[in-house]
Amino acid sequence: GLHFLQNGHLAVALYGAKNIQVYDDQGKLTSAFRASGEDLWPRDITVLQNNIILVADSHTQKIRPFKMDAYTSKKDFADLHARHLFKEPTSVAVCHRKKHIVVSDTGNNDITILNTNGQLQHRFGCHGNGDVEFDNPEFISVDPFTDRIIVSDCNNHCVKIYDFEGRFVCRIGEHGQQVGQLSHPGGVVADDQGNIIVADGANNRVCV
Numbered sequence: 001g002l003h004f005l006q007n008g009h010l011a012v013a014l015y016g017a018k019n020i021q022v023y024d025d026q027g028k029l030t031s032a033f034r035a036s037g038e039d040l041w042p043r044d045i046t047v048l049q050n051n052i053i054l055v056a057d058s059h060t061q062k063i064r065p066f067k068m069d070a071y072t073s074k075k076d077f078a079d080l081h082a083r084h085l086f087k088e089p090t091s092v093a094v095c096h097r098k099k100h101i102v103v104s105d106t107g108n109n110d111i112t113i114l115n116t117n118g119q120l121q122h123r124f125g126c127h128g129n130g131d132v133e134f135d136n137p138e139f140i141s142v143d144p145f146t147d148r149i150i151v152s153d154c155n156n157h158c159v160k161i162y163d164f165e166g167r168f169v170c171r172i173g174e175h176g177q178q179v180g181q182l183s184h185p186g187g188v189v190a191d192d193q194g195n196i197i198v199a200d201g202a203n204n205r206v207c208v
Contacts, residue, residue, distance in 0.1 A: 001043060001044030001045045001046075001091065001092075001139075002045065003045045003046050005022070006051065009022050009024050009025070010023045011047075012045075013043060013044055013045040013055060013056075015041055015042060018039055018042075019033060019040060020032065020033055020042055020045065020053070020066075035057075035064065039059065039060070040055065040057060040060075040064070041057050041060065042055045042056065042057060043056045043057070043058045043089070043090045044056040044090060046093055046101075047094070048094060048101075048116060050116075051067065052065045053067075054092050054101065056090055057089070058088045058089055058106075058107075061086045061087060061088065063086070063089060063092055063101070063103060063114070063118070086103065086105050086107070086108070086112070087105055088105060088107030089103050089107075090104055090106045090138055090139070091139040091140045092104075092140075093140050094142065095142045095147050097147060098147060098164060100114065100116070101113070101116060101118075102140055102142055104137045104138065104139065104151060105137070106136045106154075109125060109128075109133070109134040109135065109136070109137060110123055110124060111123060111125050111134075111137065111140065111149065111151065111166065113166075122165065124162070125137065129156050131171065132162075132166070134151065134153050134156065134160075135153060135154070135155035135156045136154040137151045137153050138152055138154040138186055139186055139188050140188070141189045141190055145190075148161050148162060148163055148169060149163075149164065149166075150189075150190060152186060152187070152199075154184050154186065154201070155184065157174060157175035157176075157181075157182045157183055158171050158173040158182060158185070159171070159172040159173055159182070159188055159198055160172075173198075173207075177203055182198065182203070182207065183201065183203045184201040184202040185200055186200075186201045187199040195208050
């Protein structure tokens, strides 16, 4: 996962390297950081408005906050209010208007919503192929205009959209290689024009 920081630099979560790397607008590496005292296995990254970097760490089963200015670890959300909440968190996004954090968990096959203090607000989903069921919900995004939650449901070969209370809105795609079809979708994001952009993993393409 990757995310632009407020200074315009790009933070990249590198799972294999067990660190977060930060690049300037010229593509030059400016810094890299790890967790102190414990391995960091980052799968995705996002940023709160108070300059806190949030890292989805699937190996330690935590959402891990870091102060952006010094890249020093804060108290993990799993060590505060969300202990044992996650099994394999793989993606994290922020709804700035509602001041909430959204986490996809491929281990539990569900979506969890926290406040910015890490307290559980709501969760929905279970394993399956129904409208509010998932099979490896690998990545999520929040539409900045509608606050809808966008989930790439990898093994169900589709993208599902929900309102912020977890109510199902619609499903996009089905298994296949044709236009409008997906195969193991990965990263997903909503742009400022209302489009949903999907990394169509097994089809080796990007779909809009």
